[in-house]
Amino acid sequence: MDTETQNDKVESRTAGEAGWHASRYNLFAKVPDTKMTAIANLFAGNCAEYTPIEMYLLSVLEELDEHHPIIERFAKRGIICKFDERTALDTMGRGVCAAQRSVGLTICPTMGCNFDCPYCFEDHFAGKMTAEVQDDIVALAERMMDASNAKGISVTWFGGEPLLACDVIESLTGRLLALAEDRGAEYDAGIITNGYLLTQEVADMLDRCKVSSAQITIDGLGATHDATRHLAGGGPTFDRIVSNLRNVKLPFRVQIRHNVHDGNQHEMDDLMEFVENLAKESGNDLAYYPAPVSESSAADERGKQVGLLCGTDASEVSVRQEAGRFQKGRGHYCGAHTLWSVGIDERGNLQKCWEAVDKPQISFGTAHDWDPSDPFATASNPDNLTMYLNTACPIPDDECRECVWLPMCSGGCPHKRLFSGRACVAFKDDPERYVLALHARIGETKEAERDE
Numbered sequence: 001m002d003t004e005t006q007n008d009k010v011e012s013r014t015a016g017e018a019g020w021h022a023s024r025y026n027l028f029a030k031v032p033d034t035k036m037t038a039i040a041n042l043f044a045g046n047c048a049e050y051t052p053i054e055m056y057l058l059s060v061l062e063e064l065d066e067h068h069p070i071i072e073r074f075a076k077r078g079i080i081c082k083f084d085e086r087t088a089l090d091t092m093g094r095g096v097c098a099a100q101r102s103v104g105l106t107i108c109p110t111m112g113c114n115f116d117c118p119y120c121f122e123d124h125f126a127g128k129m130t131a132e133v134q135d136d137i138v139a140l141a142e143r144m145m146d147a148s149n150a151k152g153i154s155v156t157w158f159g160g161e162p163l164l165a166c167d168v169i170e171s172l173t174g175r176l177l178a179l180a181e182d183r184g185a186e187y188d189a190g191i192i193t194n195g196y197l198l199t200q201e202v203a204d205m206l207d208r209c210k211v212s213s214a215q216i217t218i219d220g221l222g223a224t225h226d227a228t229r230h231l232a233g234g235g236p237t238f239d240r241i242v243s244n245l246r247n248v249k250l251p252f253r254v255q256i257r258h259n260v261h262d263g264n265q266h267e268m269d270d271l272m273e274f275v276e277n278l279a280k281e282s283g284n285d286l287a288y289y290p291a292p293v294s295e296s297s298a299a300d301e302r303g304k305q306v307g308l309l310c311g312t313d314a315s316e317v318s319v320r321q322e323a324g325r326f327q328k329g330r331g332h333y334c335g336a337h338t339l340w341s342v343g344i345d346e347r348g349n350l351q352k353c354w355e356a357v358d359k360p361q362i363s364f365g366t367a368h369d370w371d372p373s374d375p376f377a378t379a380s381n382p383d384n385l386t387m388y389l390n391t392a393c394p395i396p397d398d399e400c401r402e403c404v405w406l407p408m409c410s411g412g413c414p415h416k417r418l419f420s421g422r423a424c425v426a427f428k429d430d431p432e433r434y435v436l437a438l439h440a441r442i443g444e445t446k447e448a449e450r451d452e
């Protein structure tokens with residue numbers, strides 16, 4: 001027991017004198033039709049209900065005796081603390097390039113696509129990954145494993161449409177699996193596909209390639225989907241995708257992504273029910289997942305043409321989506337903030353972000369040359385690397401510094417911050433709605449924990 005703790009026992013101090021203060025990352029909402037208040041703490045990743053008495057005690061926290069029993073209960077849930085959480089977030093952001101459990105490779109075996117969706121952020125150019133680029137990727141994965149000492153390789157097959165290049169998926173998987181085995185590392189893979197080519201033969205191949213999850217987009221029911229997700233050159237795709245999901249025995253979980261925009265937002269509930277029924281009928285593991293259409297210059301440009309960009313109502317989708325992935329503050333937003341996650345196009349260009357895989361002009365290096373043990377000397381354009389990494393520390397930005405959303409947002413999507421300005425949480429000015437969405441999702445669980 002240290003001296004300070006011994007003194008704590010003998011001296012009578014207030015909680016404030018002992019250093020306790022309310023977390024700066026508490027969000028509050030009155031629970032409708034009750035006297036309770038829900039508090040979500042974004043730093044600790046906790047949401048629970050509090051009685052009026054508890055709320056009163058929180059309001060006079062610093063005057064309470066430091067040994068008051070409520071202190072431990074509040075502290076356990078992170079709504080009070082004795083340290084500077086903002087500084088801790090800064091430290092986490094700076095440390096994100098250090099320890100890493102896994103290296104992440106987002107690999108585009110082709111940038112070609114059989115669809116032509118108006119909101120797609122990619123400028124497609126045909127072409128398939130050569131054997132030489134595949135050699136470079138395996139060597140890069142080896143260097144990333146060596147430099148990070150990671151105990152896992154996590155691959156996402158992306159594109160373009162990756163199922164247009166199944167042979168590349170098969171051959172690269174074999175070699176990356178061998179590397180993982182050689183290093184005693186775990187291997188996992190996922191795929192983002194439009195689902196049009198997902199036959200039983202292809203699903204079996206993906207299973208052999210250790211693909212354990214897939215994301216397939218359905219943008220609405222029938223004609224609504226076909227209006228945006230049509231074949232290149234025209235032609236519907238809904239029936240074929242749904243037939244694949246119904247008739248193919250899928251050996252992995254499939255997230256059905258719904259790109260929500262003004263033109264299909266009204267179908268959210270119907271589509272969710274449709275997916276649930278499809279899962280029951282087929283026996284496949286399908287889960288509905290709404291996502292607002294992301295902003296990008298390509299989407300902007302093409303979205304303007306067809307009038308499909310999100311309106312402000314889409315923030316309702318963001319609320320549901322974010323409530324579904326509530327977690328404690330991590331000090332970074334996505335893999336673009338770390339050295340250990342790269343996107344690779346079919347020519348071997350390296351990017352920090354999925355949205356950039358079709359933009360060689362903002363590539364930071366090549367799979368052939370880049371070595372994360374000497375990341376700047378081996379980058380063909382170090383500025384394109386550092387600009388993403390440095391967005392992991394948004395605290396110099398005055399607005400982020402004072403922002404209650406910082407643990408969850410970490411300054412927002414690095415790509416948007418760099419190319420279209422600070423990307424705030426869509427419902428930043430309506431924290432109550434977020435807290436109530438969280439409360440609806442996990443409030444009961446947390447209450448059960450509390451009563452134990």
Ligand code: SF4
Nearest residue numbers: 334336353413414415
């Ligand atoms: S930078 Fe933004 S768009 Fe790119 S991977 Fe991260 S969150 Fe996604």
Ligand code: SF4
Nearest residue numbers: 400403409411424425
């Ligand atoms: S980007 Fe916006 S919402 Fe996020 S921390 Fe900064 S000010 Fe807050």
